Each structure stands twice: as C-alpha cells, then as structure tokens.
Amino acid sequence: MSAQGKRVVVVGAGVGGLAAAARLARQGFDVQVFEKTHGPGGRCNQLQVDGFTWDVGPTIVLMPEVFEETFRALGRRIEDYLTLVRCDPNYRVHFRDGSDVTFTSELCTMGRELERVEPGSFQRYLAFMAQGREQYRISLDHFVGRNFNGVSDYFSPGVLARIFKARAHRRMYADVSRYFQDDRLRAAMTFQTMYLGVSPFESPAVYGLLPFTELGVGIWFPKGGLYAIPLALERLAREEGVTLHYGQAVERILTEGGRTTGVRLAGGEEVSADAVLCNADLPYAYEKLLDPKDAPFKRGEKLRFTSSGYMLYLGMKKKVPGLLHHNVMFGRDYAGSFDDIFQRFRVPEDPSFYVNVPTRTDPSLAPEGKDSLYVLVPVPHQHPGMDWKVEGPKVRAKVFQRLAELGYPDLEADIEVERVFTPDDWAGTYNLARGSAFGLAQNFFQIGPFRPANVDPHVKNLFFVGASTQPGTGLPTVLISARLVTERLTAWAQKQGVALSPRAGVPAVEVAA
Ligand SMILES: Cc1cc2nc3c(=O)[nH]c(=O)nc-3n(C[C@H](O)[C@H](O)[C@H](O)COP(=O)(O)OP(=O)(O)OC[C@H]3O[C@@H](n4cnc5c(N)ncnc54)[C@H](O)[C@@H]3O)c2cc1C
Known part of the structure; x- marks a missing residue:
C-alpha cells in the first residue's frame, strides 16, 4: 500500500463510475477514472447527427429523489446542474386491437x-x-x-x-x-x-x-436529454478533483496475493492503485479483466442476463403528429413474446416496442420543424445462431409496418437521418456481457444478497459499482450503488488505517459495511 493508501482507480465513466468517483474524491481519496470510449456516460450516452440529438440508452428519469440525494451528498443543489421537467401525460399505450390508453398522473383523467x-x-x-x-x-x-x-x-x-x-x-x-x-x-x-x-x-x-x-x-426528463446527467456528474467529479482519462481502455485489473495493485491499460502502461473500483459491466470484468485464479467467478455460467435492445435513431424531415414523448406499441401474444425473448432467444413474430420523441419536451433536440425519434425493440441478448446483420432488417421492417398500421404510412419516406444499434453494438461499444442492455437479470435469485456483491470475496481491495452488482440496474439504482460502494470502500480504508480527510463541510459517510 502507498504511504497514504488513498489512490483509487475507477474502470469506466458510466453513471455509476462517475457518481462513485465524485463521492470518493469528496471523502478524501485520490481518484482517477479510465474510460474506453471518448466521453462520459456509458450506456447513458448521446448521438448527434446533422442537428438531430438522441439519447442512446435511457430516456426516462424515475425516482428523482435519488438524483437529488446524489447532489446533496456532494454539497450541491441539483437545480444548479440539471433542469428536470415532468412529462405529463406520462405515455400512451397502443394495443393490438386498435385501442389505446393515455397514462397520466392527473387522477380524474386517468x-x-x-x-x-x-x-x-x-x-x-x-x-x-x-x-x-x-x-x-x-x-x-x-x-x-x-x-x-x-x-x-x-x-x-x-x-x-x-x-x-x-x-x-x-x-x-x-x-x-x-x-x-x-x-x-x-x-x-x-x-x-x-x-x-x-x-x-x-x-x-x-x-x-x-x-x-x-x-x-412522475416521469422526468432533463433538459437537453438524459445525457445531461453524466455531463452533470462529470462536472461534479472534476470539481471534486477527479482526473478523467477518456479513450483509455483497461486491459487487465492486476491482482497478486489476494489484492489488486492497479490496472494495465490497453497501451501496456501500468497504473498503481490502493484500490480498484470497477464500473465496467461486472460479468464482463470477471470474464475479461480479471485472472480467474485470483478472482474466480464461480456462478458465472449459471447467471441469467437481461434482454437487449434493437435501436433505431431517426431524424425526421418533419414533425410526426400524434406521438407523445413516450409511446408504447404492444404486439400480439404478450406472454408468448417474453418466452420468445427470454427462453427461445428469438425476436417475437409481432414485437412490442417503445417510441420516444424527446423533441416533444425539448424541441432544441432537432432542427426547427423536425423531430428526433428513438425506437427501442426489446430483443434477446446475444445468442448463438442470432445474426444481427440478418435479423436487424427484419425487425426494422416490422416496426415500420406496425407504425404504418397505426396511421404513419409515410414515416419511412420522411426519414432524413437514420442510425441503428443492435445487441452486437451494446456488447462492442460498452463491453456489456452478451450485449445485454441492462446487465444481470433481476429475478428473485439475482437480487439482494444473491446478486454479485460490490466487493470481491477474494480480492479485498477490488470493488464494483453499476448495473450488474448490488443493488441493481437502472439509473437511480446505479446512483444508489455509487453511494453503497463509497460506504464499503471507506470502511475498508478505515480498517487499513488510512487517514482520510473529507472535504470541509462534508459529512463523513455513514459506514454500514
Ligand atoms: C436501451 C436502454 C434503455 C434504458 N432505459 C433506461 C431508462 O429509461 N431509465 C433508467 O433509469 N435506466 C435505463 N437504462 C438502464 C441504464 O442505462 C443503466 O442501468 C445505467 O446507465 C448503467 O450504468 P453503469 O454505470 O452501471 O454502466 P455503463 O453505462 O455500462 O458504464 C460502464 C462504463 O465502463 C466502460 N468500460 C467498459 N469496459 C471498459 C474497460 N475495459 N476499460 C475502460 N472502460 C470500460 C464503458 O465504456 C462504460 O462507459 C437503459 C439502458 C439501455 C441500454
């Protein structure tokens, strides 16, 4: 251990990695973040083409109190970093029989x-x-x-x-x-x-x-899109003194004698650390970054994964009337579609999907008079025999056929810009194991104490934050994960006798670990 024992390397600048980095720096740790892509956010990323802007992954903010707590714990007010707007009505759901229901928090209308x-x-x-x-x-x-x-x-x-x-x-x-x-x-x-x-x-x-x-x-939306969240967290982290390195993939988490000594970057450079906090998807990290002799992942093969998403990001030549900010289109055979996705690992014959139109709430996300559309089709995670070069165009055709039936026959002709993201892209871009969009599944035996813990059982100074560790997936849960791992890591450091000096005015974290 170094003289002070305070050096933490964070692998990944997703929402979990950024929030934890800021919290740890606030507690007095020296924090460096290494991120393989060229900016913050991970799955909570943004795509910009020809004046159109789309969130890549998350589109919905739930549980705003958790977001507020993150900023409060860092001595900030959320409103100085993010403008959260409430989406009301919440969404419209279209059923296969042609009927629809608009969901709202306004009780009489509901x-x-x-x-x-x-x-x-x-x-x-x-x-x-x-x-x-x-x-x-x-x-x-x-x-x-x-x-x-x-x-x-x-x-x-x-x-x-x-x-x-x-x-x-x-x-x-x-x-x-x-x-x-x-x-x-x-x-x-x-x-x-x-x-x-x-x-x-x-x-x-x-x-x-x-x-x-x-x-x-309520369903909330930050002005500028969900990407405003990692941007705000990145700003917070920098203000707390965190050093961020983008375009720097970690190739190995170095372990020796039951502890980690740091990381090796893809270029070969080694960075020493007193503790490593891994935000990269946990099953991927065990499979690709860690030596199984030092950090075995016994349950690895038995673990179940969440679904993935086939994505279309569409820049429309003109506004698409009738769509709300959030729209859900149900396919036929609701129960059977889940069996297809989770047991038969195939795309349902008539898939349900979600259409997001962020320009309903923030028109600045497309050029004047135009709309940005985001389509998410829930599909199986990567599976042998599923070739997305073949499958993708078929799914795309089904989406446009259904939208035509819903009264949008010219939608395809009105596309100005189009980008596609498949399970292979989720896997390749963000190192998500099996291309699973949300990480490890959250069925009964993979939640609570059954979910992989936020500290490795063998390598005591190796910690995890993010969707596939405890407590689970989704932005608010990942923010809670950042708080929990900060408590865990601080307790570990105190046990090692590390003298931390939290920033003035910061309550030391309650150590429950
Ligand atoms: C399509 C989709 C829709 C979603 N919708 C919502 C929603 O509406 N609301 C909601 O709350 N949640 C939603 N989620 C879930 C939410 O996005 C995730 O739970 C959350 O963003 C996960 O954050 P994270 O920090 O755990 O991981 P990640 O975002 O995966 O961050 C991990 C980071 O580690 C980096 N990394 C990986 N390997 C390495 C390496 N070797 N070296 C360096 N860096 C590495 C990655 O590039 C990435 O930046 C959605 C997810 C998807 C995919």
Missing part, C-alpha cells in the same frame, strides 16, 4: 381512461398504487438502500416480514392480475419490468413499485 377500458377498474387502480407506494418505500429503505454482508445479514426476521409485505415472493403479472381483469390493463401495468430487462411473468411483484413511481412520483 380514472376516465381506465374506466373506458375496464369499468370499475379505477378504484382498484388506486389500491394498486397504494400497494406500489408501500413497495417503493420498503424497497428503498430496507432492500436497496443499504449494504448487506451476506445472506444471513439480509434474511433477518424483520426483513423476511418486509419481503412478504412488499410481495417480493410473488410474480408481478399474477399480482397485477388481482387488480385488473382486462388483459390490456394487465399488460399496461406490468410491461415496466422491461425497464429492468426482465419478464413480468418471472419477476417479483415488488416491481409494482415501477408503475407507482411513474404515475405517483
């Missing part, structure tokens, strides 16, 4: 919309929201928001009671079906598990917190 589809459903919707609110609080306060030291720490009698209360032991679709009889509403209240890249038929009912956060707390 009630009318629901009653149109299923008379009597509004009262049950209110009960569903009340349950979602409880699930949200229990999850944030007891499951997601703290470090656990193994399974026994997690499954205390108190936690078990909360698991039952949050209905983490039930399946999402079955649970939602207690509230709604109409298949369309059942689909509309469960598809949100795909934000985590998992099937509602397999995921725990605790994810009822997702429709609650959308409708109860």
Whole structure:
C-alpha cells in the first residue's frame, strides 16, 4: 500500500463510475477514472447527427429523489446542474386491437381512461398504487438502500416480514392480475419490468413499485436529454478533483496475493492503485479483466442476463403528429413474446416496442420543424445462431409496418437521418456481457444478497459499482450503488488505517459495511 493508501482507480465513466468517483474524491481519496470510449456516460450516452440529438440508452428519469440525494451528498443543489421537467401525460399505450390508453398522473383523467377500458377498474387502480407506494418505500429503505454482508445479514426476521409485505415472493403479472381483469390493463401495468430487462411473468411483484413511481412520483426528463446527467456528474467529479482519462481502455485489473495493485491499460502502461473500483459491466470484468485464479467467478455460467435492445435513431424531415414523448406499441401474444425473448432467444413474430420523441419536451433536440425519434425493440441478448446483420432488417421492417398500421404510412419516406444499434453494438461499444442492455437479470435469485456483491470475496481491495452488482440496474439504482460502494470502500480504508480527510463541510459517510 502507498504511504497514504488513498489512490483509487475507477474502470469506466458510466453513471455509476462517475457518481462513485465524485463521492470518493469528496471523502478524501485520490481518484482517477479510465474510460474506453471518448466521453462520459456509458450506456447513458448521446448521438448527434446533422442537428438531430438522441439519447442512446435511457430516456426516462424515475425516482428523482435519488438524483437529488446524489447532489446533496456532494454539497450541491441539483437545480444548479440539471433542469428536470415532468412529462405529463406520462405515455400512451397502443394495443393490438386498435385501442389505446393515455397514462397520466392527473387522477380524474386517468380514472376516465381506465374506466373506458375496464369499468370499475379505477378504484382498484388506486389500491394498486397504494400497494406500489408501500413497495417503493420498503424497497428503498430496507432492500436497496443499504449494504448487506451476506445472506444471513439480509434474511433477518424483520426483513423476511418486509419481503412478504412488499410481495417480493410473488410474480408481478399474477399480482397485477388481482387488480385488473382486462388483459390490456394487465399488460399496461406490468410491461415496466422491461425497464429492468426482465419478464413480468418471472419477476417479483415488488416491481409494482415501477408503475407507482411513474404515475405517483412522475416521469422526468432533463433538459437537453438524459445525457445531461453524466455531463452533470462529470462536472461534479472534476470539481471534486477527479482526473478523467477518456479513450483509455483497461486491459487487465492486476491482482497478486489476494489484492489488486492497479490496472494495465490497453497501451501496456501500468497504473498503481490502493484500490480498484470497477464500473465496467461486472460479468464482463470477471470474464475479461480479471485472472480467474485470483478472482474466480464461480456462478458465472449459471447467471441469467437481461434482454437487449434493437435501436433505431431517426431524424425526421418533419414533425410526426400524434406521438407523445413516450409511446408504447404492444404486439400480439404478450406472454408468448417474453418466452420468445427470454427462453427461445428469438425476436417475437409481432414485437412490442417503445417510441420516444424527446423533441416533444425539448424541441432544441432537432432542427426547427423536425423531430428526433428513438425506437427501442426489446430483443434477446446475444445468442448463438442470432445474426444481427440478418435479423436487424427484419425487425426494422416490422416496426415500420406496425407504425404504418397505426396511421404513419409515410414515416419511412420522411426519414432524413437514420442510425441503428443492435445487441452486437451494446456488447462492442460498452463491453456489456452478451450485449445485454441492462446487465444481470433481476429475478428473485439475482437480487439482494444473491446478486454479485460490490466487493470481491477474494480480492479485498477490488470493488464494483453499476448495473450488474448490488443493488441493481437502472439509473437511480446505479446512483444508489455509487453511494453503497463509497460506504464499503471507506470502511475498508478505515480498517487499513488510512487517514482520510473529507472535504470541509462534508459529512463523513455513514459506514454500514
Ligand atoms: C436501451 C436502454 C434503455 C434504458 N432505459 C433506461 C431508462 O429509461 N431509465 C433508467 O433509469 N435506466 C435505463 N437504462 C438502464 C441504464 O442505462 C443503466 O442501468 C445505467 O446507465 C448503467 O450504468 P453503469 O454505470 O452501471 O454502466 P455503463 O453505462 O455500462 O458504464 C460502464 C462504463 O465502463 C466502460 N468500460 C467498459 N469496459 C471498459 C474497460 N475495459 N476499460 C475502460 N472502460 C470500460 C464503458 O465504456 C462504460 O462507459 C437503459 C439502458 C439501455 C441500454
């Protein structure tokens, strides 16, 4: 260990890496970040072509309180870094029978919309929201928001009671079906598990917190697009004294005798460190960056991955009327489509997809009088036999066929600029294992203490932050991951006798690790 023991190398400048780097620097660590691509953000990136701007991955901010906490913990006010705008109505859902429902947080309108589809459903919707609110609080306060030291720490009698209360032991679709009889509403209240890249038929009912956060707390959008988030975090990190190196891939996390000594960059240069914090996707890191003799990944082959996304980024010659900021198009055979994606590893015959039009909220994201469109088709992660050069054009054709049926027959002819991203691109650009867009799956046996921990069990000064470690995927969860690993790493440093001097006015992190 160096004289002071404070040097931390962070591998990757995704949202998790940036937030953790800023927090660690604030606690008194010397932090350097090495990122393989040429800028911040990772999956939360941005694409700009001929005056059109698209977010590459995330498009929805949920749980704004978690974002606020990140800035507060760093002694800042979020409004000095980000302008969050609420999207209302939230989104419109189009069903295969030609009907649609517009979801809004405005209760009278929402009630009318629901009653149109299923008379009597509004009262049950209110009960569903009340349950979602409880699930949200229990999850944030007891499951997601703290470090656990193994399974026994997690499954205390108190936690078990909360698991039952949050209905983490039930399946999402079955649970939602207690509230709604109409298949369309059942689909509309469960598809949100795909934000985590998992099937509602397999995921725990605790994810009822997702429709609650959308409708109860709201869907938010930062001015300039989601990319404003990593830009704000990058600014924060620099202000805290973090050094960022872009276009510098890490080739190896160096290990020796049960500890890491630093990293080797792709150019061969070695950078020493007292601790390494890996933000690169965890399964990829175990497979490609670590020596299995020192850091074995025993469960590696058994782990399950989330779905991927086939993406179209379209710059339109003119505005596309009728689309909201967020639009969901359901295909036929809701249940079968999840079996296709997660079990048969093929694209559904009639895929559901999501269309995002950020220019509805921020017109500056396209040239005057034009629209930027983003299409996300949930598809399987990379799988042998799936060739995206062959599959991609077929999926694209299905998207335009469906949009034509929905009243947009000329959409294809009105495209000025088009870019495509497939599971192979997710894997190649950001080193996401299997091209899985959201990281490791969040089924019951891959959440809580069953998810790979944020510290390696063998290499005690090797830590993880991001979507595939605890607590899980999605921007707010990854921001929580940054807080948790800061606590973990600070506790480790204190145990080593490292004298940290947190910046003046900063509360030392509560060490729960
Ligand atoms: C299509 C899509 C839509 C999504 N929609 C939403 C949404 O609406 N709302 C939401 O909250 N979440 C959404 N998510 C999830 C969210 O984007 C992720 O959970 C989050 O961005 C993950 O951040 P991270 O820091 O864990 O990882 P990453 O973003 O993957 O960051 C890891 C970084 O490490 C870098 N790296 C990898 N290997 C190396 C190496 N060897 N050397 C150096 N650097 C390396 C990568 O380039 C990357 O920059 C979406 C994701 C996708 C893909």
